[in-house]
Amino acid sequence: MPDTTQVPLVERRLRWAGFLIALGLIVQLMTFIWIHPLAFIGFAVVGCPLTGAGILLFLYSLVLPPTIAFGGLKEITGGVNARGSSSRSLPG
Amino acid sequence: MEVVFVGIVVALAILMATRPELTRVRGGKILAFLTLFILPVVAVALGYSEHMERATSTQFCLSCHVMNDFGRSLYVDDPSYIPAKHFQNNLVPREHACYTCHTDYTMFGTVHAKFRGLRHIYVQYFGKVPAPAEIKLYSPFNNRECLHCHAGMRAFEEEPKHSKAPDTRSLINSNQLSCTSSHCHDTVHDVGTLSSATFWKGGQ
Numbered sequence: 001m002p003d004t005t006q007v008p009l010v011e012r013r014l015r016w017a018g019f020l021i022a023l024g025l026i027v028q029l030m031t032f033i034w035i036h037p038l039a040f041i042g043f044a045v046v047g048c049p050l051t052g053a054g055i056l057l058f059l060y061s062l063v064l065p066p067t068i069a070f071g072g073l074k075e076i077t078g079g080v081n082a083r084g085s086s087s088r089s090l091p092g
Numbered sequence: 093m094e095v096v097f098v099g100i101v102v103a104l105a106i107l108m109a110t111r112p113e114l115t116r117v118r119g120g121k122i123l124a125f126l127t128l129f130i131l132p133v134v135a136v137a138l139g140y141s142e143h144m145e146r147a148t149s150t151q152f153c154l155s156c157h158v159m160n161d162f163g164r165s166l167y168v169d170d171p172s173y174i175p176a177k178h179f180q181n182n183l184v185p186r187e188h189a190c191y192t193c194h195t196d197y198t199m200f201g202t203v204h205a206k207f208r209g210l211r212h213i214y215v216q217y218f219g220k221v222p223a224p225a226e227i228k229l230y231s232p233f234n235n236r237e238c239l240h241c242h243a244g245m246r247a248f249e250e251e252p253k254h255s256k257a258p259d260t261r262s263l264i265n266s267n268q269l270s271c272t273s274s275h276c277h278d279t280v281h282d283v284g285t286l287s288s289a290t291f292w293k294g295g296q
Contacts, residue, residue: 015109019105037147040143047136055129
Protein backbone atom coordinates (compact mmCIF):
# COMPACT_ATOMS: atom_id res chain seq x y z
CA MET A 1 0.00 0.00 0.00
CA PRO A 2 1.66 3.24 -1.09
CA ASP A 3 2.05 5.97 1.47
CA THR A 4 -0.22 8.63 0.05
CA THR A 5 1.01 11.24 2.49
CA GLN A 6 4.21 11.36 0.41
CA VAL A 7 2.22 12.23 -2.73
CA PRO A 8 1.65 15.93 -3.41
CA LEU A 9 -1.99 16.82 -2.91
CA VAL A 10 -2.25 18.16 -6.42
CA GLU A 11 -1.26 14.75 -7.76
CA ARG A 12 -3.80 13.04 -5.53
CA ARG A 13 -6.46 15.34 -6.98
CA LEU A 14 -5.27 14.55 -10.48
CA ARG A 15 -5.43 10.85 -9.66
CA TRP A 16 -9.02 11.16 -8.48
CA ALA A 17 -9.90 13.30 -11.47
CA GLY A 18 -8.46 10.68 -13.81
CA PHE A 19 -10.36 7.88 -12.09
CA LEU A 20 -13.64 9.78 -12.15
CA ILE A 21 -13.27 10.69 -15.82
CA ALA A 22 -12.29 7.15 -16.77
CA LEU A 23 -15.22 5.73 -14.80
CA GLY A 24 -17.69 8.19 -16.34
CA LEU A 25 -16.48 7.45 -19.84
CA ILE A 26 -16.58 3.68 -19.24
CA VAL A 27 -20.22 4.10 -18.21
CA GLN A 28 -20.73 6.10 -21.40
CA LEU A 29 -19.16 3.29 -23.45
CA MET A 30 -21.43 0.74 -21.78
CA THR A 31 -24.51 2.80 -22.66
CA PHE A 32 -23.55 2.58 -26.35
CA ILE A 33 -24.22 -1.18 -26.23
CA TRP A 34 -27.96 -0.79 -25.70
CA ILE A 35 -30.46 1.17 -27.80
CA HIS A 36 -33.00 1.94 -25.11
CA PRO A 37 -34.18 5.02 -23.19
CA LEU A 38 -32.53 3.69 -20.04
CA ALA A 39 -29.18 3.74 -21.83
CA PHE A 40 -29.63 7.47 -22.35
CA ILE A 41 -30.63 7.88 -18.72
CA GLY A 42 -27.51 5.96 -17.66
CA PHE A 43 -25.42 8.27 -19.83
CA ALA A 44 -27.11 11.44 -18.56
CA VAL A 45 -27.48 10.53 -14.88
CA VAL A 46 -24.35 8.44 -14.22
CA GLY A 47 -21.79 8.88 -17.00
CA CYS A 48 -22.01 12.64 -17.47
CA PRO A 49 -21.95 13.56 -13.75
CA LEU A 50 -18.94 11.30 -13.09
CA THR A 51 -17.03 12.77 -16.02
CA GLY A 52 -18.10 16.28 -15.07
CA ALA A 53 -16.99 15.73 -11.48
CA GLY A 54 -13.59 14.58 -12.73
CA ILE A 55 -13.22 17.62 -14.97
CA LEU A 56 -14.25 19.96 -12.16
CA LEU A 57 -11.82 18.29 -9.77
CA PHE A 58 -9.06 18.77 -12.32
CA LEU A 59 -9.94 22.45 -12.76
CA TYR A 60 -10.21 22.80 -8.97
CA SER A 61 -6.71 21.40 -8.61
CA LEU A 62 -5.46 24.03 -11.05
CA VAL A 63 -6.99 27.08 -9.41
CA LEU A 64 -6.40 26.28 -5.74
CA PRO A 65 -2.88 26.48 -4.33
CA PRO A 66 -1.92 22.89 -3.63
CA THR A 67 -1.25 22.03 0.01
CA ILE A 68 1.46 19.39 0.13
CA ALA A 69 2.21 17.07 3.00
CA PHE A 70 5.76 15.71 2.93
CA GLY A 71 6.48 13.51 5.94
CA GLY A 72 4.63 15.65 8.44
CA LEU A 73 5.91 18.94 7.05
CA LYS A 74 2.95 20.83 5.65
CA GLU A 75 3.91 22.96 2.71
CA ILE A 76 1.95 25.49 0.75
CA THR A 77 3.28 26.07 -2.68
CA GLY A 78 2.49 28.24 -5.63
CA GLY A 79 3.42 25.41 -7.94
CA VAL A 80 5.45 22.28 -8.27
CA ASN A 81 8.64 22.47 -10.25
CA ALA A 82 10.14 19.84 -12.49
CA ARG A 83 11.70 17.94 -9.56
CA GLY A 84 8.50 17.89 -7.60
CA SER A 85 9.68 20.20 -4.83
CA SER A 86 7.72 23.24 -3.80
CA SER A 87 8.68 26.78 -4.66
CA ARG A 88 7.90 28.13 -1.16
CA SER A 89 7.15 26.44 2.09
CA LEU A 90 5.63 27.13 5.46
CA PRO A 91 6.28 25.07 8.58
CA GLY A 92 3.26 23.09 9.61
CA MET B 93 -15.94 6.03 -34.32
CA GLU B 94 -17.22 7.59 -31.10
CA VAL B 95 -16.50 4.34 -29.30
CA VAL B 96 -12.87 4.32 -30.45
CA PHE B 97 -12.39 7.96 -29.47
CA VAL B 98 -13.96 7.48 -26.04
CA GLY B 99 -11.86 4.33 -25.56
CA ILE B 100 -8.68 6.28 -26.23
CA VAL B 101 -9.72 9.01 -23.79
CA VAL B 102 -10.45 6.36 -21.15
CA ALA B 103 -6.98 4.89 -21.65
CA LEU B 104 -5.38 8.33 -21.31
CA ALA B 105 -7.46 9.14 -18.21
CA ILE B 106 -6.37 5.86 -16.61
CA LEU B 107 -2.76 6.74 -17.48
CA MET B 108 -3.14 10.10 -15.72
CA ALA B 109 -4.83 8.44 -12.77
CA THR B 110 -2.07 5.90 -12.30
CA ARG B 111 0.86 8.16 -13.20
CA PRO B 112 -0.01 11.67 -11.94
CA GLU B 113 3.68 12.38 -11.46
CA LEU B 114 3.82 12.84 -15.24
CA THR B 115 2.51 16.34 -14.61
CA ARG B 116 5.80 17.37 -13.01
CA VAL B 117 7.16 18.10 -16.47
CA ARG B 118 5.79 20.57 -19.01
CA GLY B 119 4.70 17.91 -21.50
CA GLY B 120 2.85 16.06 -18.77
CA LYS B 121 0.98 19.19 -17.79
CA ILE B 122 -0.16 19.66 -21.38
CA LEU B 123 -1.14 15.99 -21.55
CA ALA B 124 -3.10 16.33 -18.30
CA PHE B 125 -4.93 19.39 -19.61
CA LEU B 126 -5.89 17.53 -22.77
CA THR B 127 -6.71 14.26 -21.03
CA LEU B 128 -8.58 15.62 -18.04
CA PHE B 129 -10.34 18.57 -19.64
CA ILE B 130 -10.44 18.98 -23.42
CA LEU B 131 -10.82 15.35 -24.51
CA PRO B 132 -13.48 14.38 -21.89
CA VAL B 133 -15.55 17.41 -22.88
CA VAL B 134 -15.32 16.33 -26.54
CA ALA B 135 -16.09 12.71 -25.58
CA VAL B 136 -19.22 13.69 -23.63
CA ALA B 137 -20.36 15.94 -26.48
CA LEU B 138 -19.89 13.09 -28.94
CA GLY B 139 -21.71 10.72 -26.59
CA TYR B 140 -24.60 13.14 -26.28
CA SER B 141 -24.77 13.50 -30.05
CA GLU B 142 -24.70 9.71 -30.49
CA HIS B 143 -27.50 9.20 -27.97
CA MET B 144 -29.58 11.94 -29.59
CA GLU B 145 -29.16 10.22 -32.95
CA ARG B 146 -30.12 6.85 -31.48
CA ALA B 147 -33.18 8.41 -29.87
CA THR B 148 -34.55 9.12 -33.34
CA SER B 149 -34.46 5.47 -34.39
CA THR B 150 -37.56 3.32 -34.73
CA GLN B 151 -35.83 0.62 -32.66
CA PHE B 152 -35.41 3.10 -29.82
CA CYS B 153 -39.08 4.15 -29.85
CA LEU B 154 -40.32 0.58 -29.97
CA SER B 155 -37.98 -0.62 -27.23
CA CYS B 156 -40.66 0.05 -24.61
CA HIS B 157 -43.19 -2.73 -24.37
CA VAL B 158 -46.16 -0.36 -24.47
CA MET B 159 -45.14 0.73 -27.98
CA ASN B 160 -45.25 -2.80 -29.45
CA ASP B 161 -48.71 -2.39 -30.95
CA PHE B 162 -47.75 0.92 -32.51
CA GLY B 163 -44.82 -0.87 -34.14
CA ARG B 164 -47.16 -3.62 -35.38
CA SER B 165 -49.48 -1.01 -36.85
CA LEU B 166 -46.72 -0.10 -39.31
CA TYR B 167 -47.14 -3.52 -40.89
CA VAL B 168 -50.93 -3.52 -41.30
CA ASP B 169 -51.78 -4.67 -44.81
CA ASP B 170 -54.20 -1.84 -45.45
CA PRO B 171 -53.18 1.44 -47.12
CA SER B 172 -55.89 3.34 -45.28
CA TYR B 173 -53.64 3.10 -42.18
CA ILE B 174 -51.60 6.24 -42.75
CA PRO B 175 -48.47 5.19 -40.79
CA ALA B 176 -48.46 1.75 -42.45
CA LYS B 177 -48.74 3.27 -45.93
CA HIS B 178 -45.86 5.67 -45.25
CA PHE B 179 -43.68 3.03 -43.62
CA GLN B 180 -44.22 0.24 -46.14
CA ASN B 181 -43.70 2.49 -49.17
CA ASN B 182 -40.58 4.18 -47.81
CA LEU B 183 -42.38 7.53 -47.72
CA VAL B 184 -40.62 7.95 -44.39
CA PRO B 185 -37.22 6.38 -43.61
CA ARG B 186 -38.00 3.08 -41.89
CA GLU B 187 -35.10 3.46 -39.46
CA HIS B 188 -36.53 6.78 -38.25
CA ALA B 189 -40.22 6.26 -38.95
CA CYS B 190 -41.65 7.41 -35.59
CA TYR B 191 -39.40 10.43 -35.31
CA THR B 192 -40.12 11.62 -38.86
CA CYS B 193 -43.80 12.19 -38.13
CA HIS B 194 -43.75 12.78 -34.38
CA THR B 195 -41.19 15.52 -34.10
CA ASP B 196 -42.24 19.15 -34.36
CA TYR B 197 -40.73 20.83 -37.39
CA THR B 198 -40.00 23.99 -35.46
CA MET B 199 -36.84 25.59 -34.12
CA PHE B 200 -36.92 23.69 -30.82
CA GLY B 201 -38.96 20.74 -32.07
CA THR B 202 -36.23 18.20 -31.42
CA VAL B 203 -35.59 19.45 -27.89
CA HIS B 204 -39.33 19.47 -27.23
CA ALA B 205 -39.56 15.87 -28.46
CA LYS B 206 -36.72 14.85 -26.10
CA PHE B 207 -38.44 16.39 -23.09
CA ARG B 208 -41.60 14.51 -23.98
CA GLY B 209 -39.46 11.38 -24.18
CA LEU B 210 -38.13 11.99 -20.68
CA ARG B 211 -41.70 12.26 -19.46
CA HIS B 212 -42.49 8.96 -21.16
CA ILE B 213 -39.63 7.30 -19.27
CA TYR B 214 -40.93 8.71 -16.00
CA VAL B 215 -44.42 7.37 -16.70
CA GLN B 216 -43.04 4.01 -17.82
CA TYR B 217 -41.16 3.41 -14.58
CA PHE B 218 -42.89 5.55 -11.96
CA GLY B 219 -46.35 6.27 -13.30
CA LYS B 220 -49.37 4.34 -14.48
CA VAL B 221 -48.78 3.06 -17.99
CA PRO B 222 -51.99 3.29 -20.02
CA ALA B 223 -53.16 0.53 -22.35
CA PRO B 224 -51.85 1.05 -25.91
CA ALA B 225 -55.32 1.86 -27.23
CA GLU B 226 -55.69 4.58 -24.60
CA ILE B 227 -52.46 6.38 -25.45
CA LYS B 228 -53.20 9.78 -26.91
CA LEU B 229 -51.01 12.58 -28.22
CA TYR B 230 -50.37 15.48 -25.84
CA SER B 231 -51.93 17.79 -28.40
CA PRO B 232 -53.78 17.15 -31.67
CA PHE B 233 -51.50 16.19 -34.54
CA ASN B 234 -50.38 19.37 -36.24
CA ASN B 235 -50.83 19.59 -40.02
CA ARG B 236 -47.42 21.23 -40.12
CA GLU B 237 -45.82 17.81 -39.67
CA CYS B 238 -47.71 16.48 -42.74
CA LEU B 239 -47.19 19.58 -44.83
CA HIS B 240 -43.46 19.49 -44.10
CA CYS B 241 -43.34 16.86 -46.88
CA HIS B 242 -46.69 17.08 -48.62
CA ALA B 243 -46.90 20.80 -49.30
CA GLY B 244 -46.05 21.32 -52.94
CA MET B 245 -46.40 17.63 -53.85
CA ARG B 246 -48.28 17.20 -57.10
CA ALA B 247 -50.50 14.45 -55.67
CA PHE B 248 -51.40 16.67 -52.74
CA GLU B 249 -51.93 19.84 -54.77
CA GLU B 250 -54.04 18.14 -57.44
CA GLU B 251 -56.17 16.07 -55.08
CA PRO B 252 -59.77 17.31 -55.67
CA LYS B 253 -60.75 16.82 -52.00
CA HIS B 254 -58.04 19.27 -50.94
CA SER B 255 -59.78 22.03 -52.90
CA LYS B 256 -63.35 20.85 -52.49
CA ALA B 257 -64.36 24.15 -50.92
CA PRO B 258 -62.65 27.47 -51.69
CA ASP B 259 -61.24 27.73 -48.18
CA THR B 260 -60.22 24.09 -47.70
CA ARG B 261 -56.56 24.68 -48.47
CA SER B 262 -56.32 27.71 -46.21
CA LEU B 263 -58.00 25.77 -43.41
CA ILE B 264 -55.51 22.93 -43.88
CA ASN B 265 -52.55 25.29 -43.98
CA SER B 266 -53.68 27.11 -40.85
CA ASN B 267 -54.27 23.81 -39.01
CA GLN B 268 -57.94 24.63 -38.52
CA LEU B 269 -58.92 21.56 -40.55
CA SER B 270 -56.87 18.60 -39.39
CA CYS B 271 -55.46 16.16 -41.92
CA THR B 272 -56.60 13.40 -39.57
CA SER B 273 -60.16 14.71 -39.40
CA SER B 274 -63.03 12.29 -39.72
CA HIS B 275 -63.59 11.25 -43.36
CA CYS B 276 -60.15 12.53 -44.31
CA HIS B 277 -57.05 10.58 -43.24
CA ASP B 278 -58.63 9.40 -40.02
CA THR B 279 -57.18 5.89 -39.79
CA VAL B 280 -53.86 6.36 -38.10
CA HIS B 281 -52.32 3.75 -35.78
CA ASP B 282 -55.71 2.53 -34.50
CA VAL B 283 -54.06 -0.09 -32.33
CA GLY B 284 -57.43 -1.14 -30.96
CA THR B 285 -58.28 -2.71 -34.32
CA LEU B 286 -55.08 -4.71 -34.78
CA SER B 287 -56.61 -7.96 -33.54
CA SER B 288 -58.68 -8.16 -36.71
CA ALA B 289 -56.06 -6.76 -39.08
CA THR B 290 -53.87 -8.65 -41.53
CA PHE B 291 -50.19 -7.83 -41.71
CA TRP B 292 -47.66 -7.30 -44.43
CA LYS B 293 -44.97 -9.95 -44.23
CA GLY B 294 -42.29 -8.08 -46.17
CA GLY B 295 -39.74 -5.57 -44.98
CA GLN B 296 -38.90 -7.34 -41.72
